[in-house]
Amino acid sequence: MTAFRPESGPPSATLIQDLWNTLGRLESALAAISDALCITNNEHLVLWCNQQFEELVSAPRLTLLGKPIEDLIQRLPFEDRRVDLRATFQQHPEVGAIDMLMRKEPISALRIEWSHVTGENPPSTIFTFRDISDQVTLEELRSQQIELISEETRFAISSALCPITGLKMRPSMLRDIEATLAADAGQLRALLLFNVRAFRLINDRHGYSAGDELLAEIARRLKQALRSDDALARMGGDQFGVFAKLSDIEELSAITHRLKGAVESTPFLPATTQAVVELNPQLDAGSAVIRGGQSTPHSLLRAAEMALDRVQRGASSSQQADSDGGQDELRDELAMSSAVDHCLQHNLIPIALQPMVMLETGEPYGFEALARPLTADGIPIPVHRFMALSEQLGLMTQVGELLIRSTFDVFRQGRLAHEGMRLSLNLSPSQFAHSGIADRLVTIAQQFQMPLDLLTVEITETALVADESIMRDEITQLRERGVYVLLDDFGTGFSSLNWIFNVPTDGIKIDRSYTAAVTDPRRRLIMASLANMCRDLGLDVVVEGIETEQHRALLQELGFRKGQGYLFGKPMSLDTISTSRSRPS
Numbered sequence: 001m002t003a004f005r006p007e008s009g010p011p012s013a014t015l016i017q018d019l020w021n022t023l024g025r026l027e028s029a030l031a032a033i034s035d036a037l038c039i040t041n042n043e044h045l046v047l048w049c050n051q052q053f054e055e056l057v058s059a060p061r062l063t064l065l066g067k068p069i070e071d072l073i074q075r076l077p078f079e080d081r082r083v084d085l086r087a088t089f090q091q092h093p094e095v096g097a098i099d100m101l102m103r104k105e106p107i108s109a110l111r112i113e114w115s116h117v118t119g120e121n122p123p124s125t126i127f128t129f130r131d132i133s134d135q136v137t138l139e140e141l142r143s144q145q146i147e148l149i150s151e152e153t154r155f156a157i158s159s160a161l162c163p164i165t166g167l168k169m170r171p172s173m174l175r176d177i178e179a180t181l182a183a184d185a186g187q188l189r190a191l192l193l194f195n196v197r198a199f200r201l202i203n204d205r206h207g208y209s210a211g212d213e214l215l216a217e218i219a220r221r222l223k224q225a226l227r228s229d230d231a232l233a234r235m236g237g238d239q240f241g242v243f244a245k246l247s248d249i250e251e252l253s254a255i256t257h258r259l260k261g262a263v264e265s266t267p268f269l270p271a272t273t274q275a276v277v278e279l280n281p282q283l284d285a286g287s288a289v290i291r292g293g294q295s296t297p298h299s300l301l302r303a304a305e306m307a308l309d310r311v312q313r314g315a316s317s318s319q320q321a322d323s324d325g326g327q328d329e330l331r332d333e334l335a336m337s338s339a340v341d342h343c344l345q346h347n348l349i350p351i352a353l354q355p356m357v358m359l360e361t362g363e364p365y366g367f368e369a370l371a372r373p374l375t376a377d378g379i380p381i382p383v384h385r386f387m388a389l390s391e392q393l394g395l396m397t398q399v400g401e402l403l404i405r406s407t408f409d410v411f412r413q414g415r416l417a418h419e420g421m422r423l424s425l426n427l428s429p430s431q432f433a434h435s436g437i438a439d440r441l442v443t444i445a446q447q448f449q450m451p452l453d454l455l456t457v458e459i460t461e462t463a464l465v466a467d468e469s470i471m472r473d474e475i476t477q478l479r480e481r482g483v484y485v486l487l488d489d490f491g492t493g494f495s496s497l498n499w500i501f502n503v504p505t506d507g508i509k510i511d512r513s514y515t516a517a518v519t520d521p522r523r524r525l526i527m528a529s530l531a532n533m534c535r536d537l538g539l540d541v542v543v544e545g546i547e548t549e550q551h552r553a554l555l556q557e558l559g560f561r562k563g564q565g566y567l568f569g570k571p572m573s574l575d576t577i578s579t580s581r582s583r584p585s
Contacts, residue, residue: 036129042122044069044089056129059276066436068266069127073112075271077102084220089114099132108133162234164212165219170241173233177243177297181290188246190289191304192256194222194263195312197282198392199238201337205393209272210279217268218281225262241304249289256285267394267430277394280430286311335375336389342376344398349373349406352571353414356424356542356564359556366422366456368564369407370571391430400431404441408448414574417451424456426488432459432470438477452481458488458509475504486542491530500539508534512545515565518554531559 036053040046046064054061057072064072070085078100088098094116102108113128162169168176177191196202196218203211215238222232222240231243244255260283267278286308290300343349350372355364373386390399404425411423431437445452457478459471475485487499490508500508510530517523534541543555546565555563 038069038127038129040069040125040127042124044125046072047124053129063276071267071269075269075276076100076110077271102133162219165216165234167219167240168231168233170233170235173231173235173241173243174297174301176231177300180243181297186291188248188289188291190244190246190252190255190287191300192242192244192252192259192285192287193235193304193308194240194242194259194283194285195308196238197284198337198389201334201389201393202279205337206270206273206277206279210270210277213270213272214268214279214281218263218283221262222259225259241301246289252287252289256287259283260285278397279394280391280396282388282392284308284312335379336381336386337393339373339375339381339386340390340393340395340399343373343402344395347402347405349399349403351406351410352573353410353577354564354571355569355577356422356562357568359546359552359561359563362568364421364568365562366424366454367411367416367577368424368458369410369426371403371406372571387428391428396428396430400428401440401444404444405448408444408450410574411450412448414577416577417449417454420454422454422456422484423450424458424486426458429460432474438474438481441478441483442481452483455482456484456486458486459505460488472503479504479506484540486540500537505539507540507542509542509544509564512565515543515545515547515551515555518551518558524554524558527555527560528558535559 033050034052036050036056038046038049038053046067046069049061049064051061054064057064057075059072070089073085088096092114095114097111097113100110100112102110109132111128111130111132113130115126117124117126161167180189196214199211199214202214215234218240219232219234222242226232226242227244229245233241233243235241242255242259244252246252246255263281263283267280269276269278286304286306288300288303288307352370352372353367354370356366356368357364371383371386373381373383375381387396387399390396407423407425411417416423427437427441441457442452444450445455459475478485484507485505487503487505487508489511491511491514499505508530510527514523514527518527531541541560541562543560543563544565546552546555546563546567548567551565552563552567
């Protein structure tokens with residue numbers, strides 16, 4: 001008995017072939033359209049684009065997938081940067097269009113149109129970018145802006161606005177503070193100062209145009225996060241000031257946290273750099289509090305500057321009289337910048353390995369890889385400052401990959417995998433900011449013949465907070481390929497227990513602060529509860545910071561089996577490990 005098939009219908013193989021042919025013709029048709037096309041998901045992350053869009057933003061398609069469309073458009077060299085694209089798309093989510101001036105002479109203009117695709121799940125949006133330079137004149141394109149620009153110019157002259165950010169400058173801010181304090185006697189207020197970390201190095205590396213773009217973007221983000229009665233100004237150089245009303249002194253911390261978060265939450269892609277650069281702006285903050293009528297604007301400003309200086313230097317106020325105007329800080333930044341360049345040029349980051357042991361025997365079962373960058377003079381650089389500067393300069397992608405390669409190379413040279421030793425590798429939050437880290441890590445591991453079943457990846461709660469959905473997908477991919485995943489620095493965040501249940505990790509590393517206090521009966525009770533919980537959940541546990549035999553004995557009593565710390569060995573070079581791994585010191 002044969003299966004029924006309509007006589008007029010083609011065989012299934014022919015249907016499949018016809019489908020492939022149709023999809024191929026559709027792809028060719030889309031690619032042949034002269035307009036640049038881009039399809040995004042409902043969060044405006046790029047799903048597909050044609051070759052014209054790749055050429056428009058000067059980047060290959062694979063590097064564009066998953067990127068926010070707003071950030072990519074901001075890279076285009078628009079003459080007028082006042083348009084807030086995110087706000088525009090939010091105000092008109094279904095359909096819309098906007099004309100943007102690219103160049104005055106000769107006139108170059110671009111029309112951006114978008115249309116929401118209905119009936120799809122999940123929904124998507126199609127963006128079209130069309131060159132309209134031959135359709136408009138400069139007067140037509142800017143007819144509705146000339147009056148505004150004229151008014152802005154007159155206002156800038158009278159108020160001394162910053163030409164880069166459009167904000168008031170220091171003199172205007174001080175005059176406003178003086179008037180406010182005089183009129184509002186008794187009201188609690190604060191002046192907050194924010195400095196952009198490594199700004200001078202960003203200018204040196206990427207050019208002053210990129211630096212100006214960054215300042216304008218930081219100003220925009222701060223303005224969006226301000227309350228209606230707060231005042232914002234550019235105080236000079238890379239410094240911004242916010243004058244805010246307080247209901248009580250505790251509110252100051254919340255305001256500072258909100259403003260810093262608004263600036264530091266997402267990378268920024270400058271439009272004037274030749275290559276795609278992701279800058280990660282970071283701010284240092286200092287503040288001073290005053291009640292109206294109690295002081296002058298200049299004394300308030302000086303107090304805030306001293307507070308900011310203490311934050312940047314980590315020094316007490318008594319040390320500020322001998323301040324050298326930031327020269328020591330600049331020298332440190334330049335030394336670290338040179339160290340970053342040296343590592344990238346020589347394709348190597350020095351790596352030290354610290355043993356992870358079984359507490360009962362003290363025998364190592366693996367090693368944690370720790371970056372140990374050096375200045376040109378051979379002086380060690382704190383790794384957190386090295387990595388932070390790499391992020392601020394937009395170099396974390398290159399530095400992060402180099403760190404992985406250097407780690408795998410050291411492990412391979414020591415033939416530690418042949419002895420069944422595990423390798424534990426720390427990945428920074430910014431490496432998880434975009435999807436694809438799992439695939440990249442596996443590819444590099446294969447190049448260095450690193451067995452995935454001996455590899456452990458450690459992640460911090462900071463990385464999880466950045467984007468839990470991306471993190472979950474990347475962790476799942478790593479675990480499916482045999483990589484072990486641990487939640488590092490467990491217990492230092494506000495929601496560590498939540499991550500145990502929400503993120504599919506294999507275990508945790510308990511922060512050294514808990515180990516240092518394990519002699520405290522109350523802390524020991526918490527540690528015992530953690531040990532029992534992880535055992536019941538089938539999670540692995542490694543305890544960090546074990547420095548004494550007393551720590552070791554107490555932890556064993558509580559049921560912990562694995563640990564790490566100076567009792568068993570400090571981070572050391574591969575040569576030292578080769579002679580000591582059978583007998584940790």
